[in-house]
Amino acid sequence: MHSKKLSKKSEVAPKEPNCDDTDGKYNSFEHMQCIQDTFWRNDMKEPPCLHTGLEMVRNSGFNKGLAYTTRERQLLSIHGLLPVAVRSIKEQMEVCMEIFNSLTTPIERYLYMSDLERINRHLFYRLMLTSLDKFIKELDNSSASFQINNYSLLFINPNGLFITIKDRGHIFEVLSNWPHRNIRCLLVTDGAEVLGLGDCGAHGMALAITKRCQHTLFGGLHPDCCLPIMLDVGTDNEVLLNDPLYIGLRQHRVTGKEYDDFFDEFIVAVHRLYGPRAIIQCKDFGTNNAVALLERYRNRQCFINADIQCLAACGLAGIMGAKPLTHKTLEQHVLLFVGDNYFNIGMARLCMLYFKREGLDEAVANNLIWFCDEHGLVVKNRKNPVPNALQNFAKRHRPVEHLAEIIEIIKPTVLVGCSGQPNSFTAAVLNAMEKSAEIPIILAMTRPAEHAECSAEDAFVRTKGRCIFISGSQIPSVKYANKRYQPGCCSSVLMLSGIILGIVLSGMTTVPDEAFLVAAERISELVWPEDLEMRDVFPPLRKVMCINLQVAMAVFDYAYRRGLATFFPQPEKPRQFVVQSLYKNEYRDYVNEVYCMSDRFIGTEESRAHYK
Structure with a gap:
């Protein structure tokens, strides 16, 4: 046997793939090539000629279930694949509601509705809209804790993209795997601070999927226009890391420059693939990351943060809406924020913007907004350092530690709590607010309601029924002194x-x-x-x-x-x-009318005379 001598070329080991993309070929705006801008595509209807009848039955966007007519079944070659009965969409909804009402556990209801969306999208959204009073609590963020806590068990079908820190250098390829190209809104989360549940890791995807459903139902956006994305950079939740069924990345959360580079590559990939008008809607990021990312990208891309901007705007709307009761405009209020949560920071920023727009001097406007954290009043000369996000709101004032004493000193008319500390608005705090304003406005925004700063009952009792109470969750009415009061629900929906x-x-x-x-x-x-x-x-x-x-x-x-x-x-x-432009959740006719394209043939002179 003769052995061939290996050439030098064959002896060289194959080059390992470059996972870090150190050359940065497409990871910066300077070298970016935009593939397409989907903004100008307005017709979201996919032509049925691209699919066979069987494919249409298996496609959620085309499937009508038993609503296919006999003619459609025959011409699409699906006759016999369905029972002979033909049902209207109204009859289908009655059947679905009967099944839904028979389900007793949250996991059964969630899985049933998920399957319905996967099988028949039009029926799913029509059912939700027709019975909105029944499903609104399921869609509200404050009721999503069950889905978030059990997402590893509930995940069955891919409803979005999971991009991990391990995909660094290849994010564009991962993003390109999504089958739809006409994306207008990307619902992005990293699961760092989900509601009041803390670090939920990959389970934060459950809330992003809920948001997509909200945008279709409440905003009329086509479902294919919205893309939920989970940026999985790990989790610091030890319970999840030790859970053998956890579906996310099993490592501690990445921070610092590595995180910033990862997110920057993601932004560039979105810009390349979907253009500058694609909205990047961030939610449930850590407070420090959320503020920093918003400031960094808001002028480079259509970039918003649902917590810092939208939820805060909703809280501001509540104070404005209370004007007929308080007889005060926003600039006549003094606001005290408890906690350095993103909601408080965002609402304070919007207040400053409003004050400046109304012509108030910056110094005067700044004196209307006060912050308090776990170390007391946020002032420049206190022992504990002031968080970076609160530097602009730090005052020159003597340090004060206790919240009740702070209220007695600055006399706020609005108390905003989003500290994540249950029952931090004690009886002394609420009594101080009762003395501070004729009609005090109290916001207890920590969610769920069991973790809020105070209950609605305590607020109305301690303020002798004079307060306006706003919660971050839907809560029932409260009775005090033989009168019913309905706490407001500050919700981004x-x-x-x-x-x-x-x-x-x-x-x-x-x-x-x-x-x-x-x-x-x-x-x-x-x-x-x-x-x-x-x-x-x-x-x-x-x-x-x-x-x-x-x-x-x-x-x-x-x-x-x-x-x-x-x-x-x-x-x-x-x-x-x-x-x-709103999404139409109605069935389409997939078989067009048949018409004759041949010239008419008239056989006799009598017939020709008749037609003349």
Whole structure:
């Protein structure tokens, strides 16, 4: 046997793939190549000629179940694959509701609705809209703790993308794996601070999927336009790391420069694939990361943060909506924020923007906003350092540690709590607020309601029924002194989908904070007098679709008024344009009418004379 001598070329080991992409070929805006801009694609209907009849039955966007007519079944070659009965969508909804009502556990209901969305999208959204009162609690963020805590068990079908820190250098390829290219809104989370549950890791994806459903139901966005994305950089939750069923990355959370480079590559990949008008909606990031990322990318991409901007705008709308009760405009209030949570920071920033817009001097406006954290009043000369996010709100004042004493000194009319510390608004604190203002406004925003700073009952009792109470969760009415009071529910579902719709339709490439201020003012104008009598300073949640449509119109008009819109020509009838752009959850006819293309043949002279 003769052995061949290996050449030097064959002896060289194959080059390992470059996982870090150190050359940065496509990881910066300077070297970026934009693949396509999906903004100009307005027709979201996929032509049925691309699919066979069997493929249409298996496709959630085409499937009609038993609603296929006999003619459709025969011409699409699916006759015999379905029972002979033909049902209308109304009859299908009755069957679905009967099944849903028979289910007893949350996991059964969640899995049933997930399967329904996967099998028949039109029926799923029609059912949700028709029975919105029944499903609104399932869609509200404050009720999503079950889905978040059990997401490793509930995950069955991919409803979004999971991009991990291990994909560094290849994020564009991973993002390209999503089958739909007409993405207008990316719902991004890293699961660092989910509601009041803390670090939930990959389980934060459950809330991103819920947001996609909200945007379709409340904002009228096509489901294929929204893409939930989980940026999995690990978790510091030891319970999840030790859970053998956990579906996320099993390592501690990445921070610092490595995290920043990873996120920067993600932003560039989005810009390349979907263009500058694709909205990157961030939610449930850590407070420090959320603030830093917003400041870094807000002028480079259509970048918003649902917690810092939208939820904060909703809280601001509640204070504005209380004007008929307090007889005070926003600039006549003194606000005390407890905690350095992103909600408090975002709301304080919006207040400063409003004060400046109304002509207040910056120093005067700054004296209307005070912060308090676990170390006491946020002042410049205290022993403990002031967090970076609160540097602009630190005052020159003597240090004060106890919250009740702080209230007695600065006399706030609005107390905003989002500290994550249950029952931190003690009896002494609430008694101090009762003396501080004639009608004090108290926001206990930590979610879920069991973890809030105080209960609605305690607030009304300690303030002798004079307060306006706002919660981050939906809670029932409270009875005090033979009178019913309804606590307000500060929820982003009232405006977030409308804001997204207004941004998408106008083609904004950057979103100033003023857009959220416009949305807050519009929400405050929609409060019903009957609700104000019960101290509810928000529009009724059952009208959430109408409310979001009003917000979308306000943002749409604002974009053209400020020269931020890129969709031209400007529609002459904006409301009609917005309404016509909404997602239609109706079945389509997949078989066109048959017509003759041949010339008519007339056989006799008598017939020819007749036709003449």
